[in-house]
Amino acid sequence: MKPKAKGSGFREPRRDRVTHWLGLQKEYLHDTYKSRGKLSEPTVCPQCGALFHKGRWTWRPRPAGAHEEICPACHRIRDDYPAGILELSGPFLETHKEEVLNAVRNQEAQAKREHPLCRIIKIDEKAEGIVITTTDTHLPRRIGETLWHAYHGELDLHYGQDPRLIRMTWRG
Ligand SMILES: [Zn+2]
Secondary structure, three states: OOOOOOOOOEEOOOHHHHHHHHHOHHHHHOOOOOOOOOOOOOEEOOOOOOEEEOOEEEOOOOOOOOEEOOOHHHHHHHHOOOOEEEEEEOHHHHHOHHHHHHHHHHHHHHHHHHOOOOOEEEEEEEOOEEEEEEOOOOHHHHHHHHHHHHHOOEEEEEEOOOOOOEEEEEEO
């Protein structure tokens, strides 16, 4: 038997929804921000300096004679077209906004170091809370889980109609 999580919990997405989502992976791969034909190597992003090397984007130094093409993350930032959304709300957030936002930015910095395409597009402070949009689908979960481990509260993951967009909510 699996141990029960302490406190109010993080609900895993329902299995059928996940399967449904995975079933749509094919379509996901045709996302224009993911596959834009075969990139020649080496290719460097003129915006952020990421280097496409051995099939993936890295932070390796730019070699001489590299091709130039905008990376998928900069492309999404330019178009303001998020792959992930994280919504933060609740009384804890109201009284600890700076602390929470620091944790958010730390997580982004760590993720981005390892995975150049994991970035925050925008942090929007609204009356009802903070909305963070991201260039990939993993970052909202990574940040959300960090907040949940540090401050508890309620964490939920939502898959909508569009499998290319993930939405996570944290109420602290
Ligand atoms: Zn870039």
